[in-house]
Amino acid sequence: MLRKDKDGWINSLKIHKEHRPAIExxxxxxxTAIVLHRTGSNNAQSVLNSWESKQEGTHFLISEAGKIxxxxxxxxxxxxxxxxYSKCRAVSSCEKEDAEAIEGILHKxxxxxxxxxxxxxxxxxxxxxxxxxxxxxxSIGIEIVGLISKTSEIYETPxxxxxxxxxxxxxxxxxxxxxxxxxxxAHGQIAHKDTxxxxxxxxxxxxxxxRGK
Amino acid sequence: xxxLITTLISAHLLLACxxxxxxxTHNPELVFSNIQSDFIVEDINNYDCSRIDITTLNYIFxxxxxxxxxxxxxxxxxxxxxxxxxxxxxxxNIGFIFDYGGIIYLDDGKIMxxxxxxxxxxxxxxxxxxxxxxxxxxEF
Numbered sequence: 001m002l003r004k005d006k007d008g009w010i011n012s013l014k015i016h017k018e019h020r021p022a023i024e025x026x027x028x029x030x031x032t033a034i035v036l037h038r039t040g041s042n043n044a045q046s047v048l049n050s051w052e053s054k055q056e057g058t059h060f061l062i063s064e065a066g067k068i069x070x071x072x073x074x075x076x077x078x079x080x081x082x083x084x085y086s087k088c089r090a091v092s093s094c095e096k097e098d099a100e101a102i103e104g105i106l107h108k109x110x111x112x113x114x115x116x117x118x119x120x121x122x123x124x125x126x127x128x129x130x131x132x133x134x135x136x137x138x139s140i141g142i143e144i145v146g147l148i149s150k151t152s153e154i155y156e157t158p159x160x161x162x163x164x165x166x167x168x169x170x171x172x173x174x175x176x177x178x179x180x181x182x183x184x185x186a187h188g189q190i191a192h193k194d195t196x197x198x199x200x201x202x203x204x205x206x207x208x209x210x211r212g213k
Numbered sequence: 214x215x216x217l218i219t220t221l222i223s224a225h226l227l228l229a230c231x232x233x234x235x236x237x238t239h240n241p242e243l244v245f246s247n248i249q250s251d252f253i254v255e256d257i258n259n260y261d262c263s264r265i266d267i268t269t270l271n272y273i274f275x276x277x278x279x280x281x282x283x284x285x286x287x288x289x290x291x292x293x294x295x296x297x298x299x300x301x302x303x304x305x306n307i308g309f310i311f312d313y314g315g316i317i318y319l320d321d322g323k324i325m326x327x328x329x330x331x332x333x334x335x336x337x338x339x340x341x342x343x344x345x346x347x348x349x350x351x352e353f
Contacts, residue, residue: 011283038286038287040281040282040283040284040286040287041281041282041283042284046283047283050283050287054287056287081342082290085258085291085314106260107261111337112332112335112336112337112338112339112340113260113292113313113314113337113338113339113340113341114290114339114340114341117247117290147282148282150321150322153310153318191290192291192292192293192314193286193289193290193291193338194285194286194291195257195291195293195295195310195312195316195318197257197293199286
């Protein structure tokens with residue numbers, strides 16, 4: 001289990017503090033999930049540099065060499081999720097009224113799709129987790145340095161150094177927050193990110209294998 | 214043989230083709246020609262996206278900017294409705310995938326994205342958002 005100080009920073013030799021105040025937002029609620037991201041870049045330093053001023057970011061960043069950075073307090077939200085998919089729509093389990101409301105938003109006339117995605121997200125956030133996908137208010141974000149492959153058009157699988165760092169970090173967070181593997185999500189599967197929904201998917205699969213699930 | 218010829222003619226007719234050159238407004242050295250697609254929409258989220266036409270596609274190629282994966286990751290949302298196509302650029306034939314969120318993935322690894330230009334011109338699938346500069350409670 002991780003030792004976290006009152007300000008939300010982890011005391012561990014394996015975690016390097018690189019505080020980026022710009023990405024810290026409102027106090028976080030009860031942490032119910034972890035969201036796995038990929039950076040779309042090939043090195044951590046460029047990400048750390050951009051988070052000096054950017055509003056969006058994650059609590060942790062795992063470098064190309066597997067080094068783990070904590071960049072935001074675990075007491076605060078980070079904007080890392082974006083526009084959610086409707087979970088019940090994605091798994092075909094919506095109640096009739098809910099399904100109608102969601103389809104009503106998606107087929108709303110004279111509304112661009114960016115706005116529709118916002119409305120769906122707002123609709124989803126009225127539900128409690130796990131009836132919806134996790135969002136900024138209740139999840140920890142982990143970025144892993146990595147690019148989309150030019151040939152396969154999906155994010156490359158993290159290298160072994162990155163995976164070792166990820167497995168250790170996720171094991172510790174799962175233990176600290178009392179989560180299960182079901183509370184671990186690939187960003188591409190829960191929000192409108194890459195076209196092939198691959199962001200975080202290979203990391204999630206690797207973690208499931210690591211845990212023998 | 215007849216079947217083959219009929220198939221080839223049908224395929225040709227189905228492919229909307231634009232032989233006109235499209236010059237990118239941000240970078241006039243970027244010129245695309247023979248932009249073509251069958252405009253068949255792959256709709257992974259079942260959003261019932263409508264077909265776009267060659268005029269819209271040409272417009273997107275003319276206003277999109279070259280971007281990095283990081284730019285796309287940070288500033289764009291995908292719709293999950295996409296079309297495939299081909300074009301000629303610098304005498305090379307290149308395949309592409311266009312996600313309706315305004316993102317063009319070229320087979321040579323380059324990415325172009327149509328953000329503000331698409332949104333301002335009411336491309337209804339536009340999902341680009343201006344970079345945030347201040348904290349908002351309900352930010353997504």
